[in-house]
Amino acid sequence: MRSLRNRILPLLLFGVFFGSALLDAAPVRLRSIWASGRRNIHLLDGASGLGAVVSRSSSQIALSRGKERLVFYPDRRYALFNSVRVNLCYPLLMQKTNPYLAKVDYDNLLVPFLGTRLPYKHKISRIVIDPGHGGRDRGTAGQHLQEKTITLNLANRVANILRAYGYKVELTRTRDTTLSLGARSAYANKRDADLFVSIHVNSAADRSVRGIETFCLTPEGAASSNSGKPVASRYTGNAKNPNNFLLAYHLQRSMLLQTKASDRGVKFARFAVLRDIRCPGALVEVGFVSNRSDEANLGSAAYQDKLARGIAAGILNYHRSLSR
Template sequence: MKSLTTLFLISLALTAISNAYDFRTVIIDPGHGGHDKGGQWGRVYEKHLALDTSIRLESHLKKMGYNTVLTRRSDYFVSLPGRMTIANKYSKAIYISIHYNYTWKKEVSGIETFYHGSQSKALANDVHRGVMNRVKVVDRGVKYARYYVIRNCNLPSVLVEGGFVSNTNERSRMKTAWFRDAIARGIADGVQNFRR
């Protein structure tokens, strides 16, 4: 009986090792940009929120020892295929798309994380958990989706929606640096957990 238990534990350990994904580079993709403002309310534009959060994420990841690549570093437009051209040049990397949500239903709020493939689901779970540990908002969960960037990326990839620009309370929070930084730190936590 003891030997069977030992073999079972060894098998579990080997499975965990085989499921691990070795990477040192994180592709960070701030959604929208340029003429594509994304969700907006008054002068609050998703493209600006996404870029600021992405730059903060890059800073936290660099401190952890990761290599980073941003698909844009200022307010200009990059096409969806262009974003994938950048991301798919890399191997031993992961891809994170940063967005903020919008809906005509002003009462809707919360953070959600999307994935497409099975390996990406594990990344999405880790990233989402990391974010939810950093901010106290409605948890909209981890969801499968067919968004262009996560469907066409060859790397483990996720798309994070950091709250609703259309919700008054969430919009007030996302306008503050501490909230965007908390989301960035949470994503970085999730990246670190995924690599272990």
């Protein structure tokens, strides 16, 4: 009996480790090309490797897996992830009929969204909410509202919801006090935050502009959404690029579901408040006080509750996504 067991055990161990290696190995070869100084991954290869079904027409390429649906557009710098607008770092590149996605977008958007594994899985216990501006820095202002007041009200509402779910929540400021951008990220780091969300309000010279947008830190070597120029700089916050994107996506989607506001998309920026944080983070712009309708909404307690529920739901959904 012992002799038989000694022969079977190595075979079982071989099967466990060899089988695991087969499961982890990528069965699909990813074709790639170099163009404009960057590597681009064949989108259809990437989709196949992630188990997505592809359907395409002359105007779009759709990837589906389970409940997830992504739509890409030839030569466009945006896509729709479950109907949420997501700005790409670079436009989808077409070589005849072959679509290529910039590797930075493949690594930091497509893989974390459709993949079964995240490079950085982490606990979420302590969350730092950052009410933008404050004190001498009032932020932007509309006809009736100031940004610093809206952000503090919202932050408190979000904190109360998250605490009811058992999270430890801290605010970078609890009163109308002046706080530098560096002090905000330093506070999150000092408190060993697991997540960081900064809340802001928008403004535009064109008063017809309205809606919600969410930012995460631009990956190193990529161009921010409001720029076409790549920047090589890598910041501390770039260590969590895929998680930053997933958090931003869930925040944007959840706020839109709660408020039915206009979708201005998930975007990339090198905001100072996001550059130095050691945990995944995002910055939300919850509306435009320069727009009459948005300002009226932002001044409504009922609408602020919707926004707060959306931000909290985004955090909860991000937390759930880590269990994949």
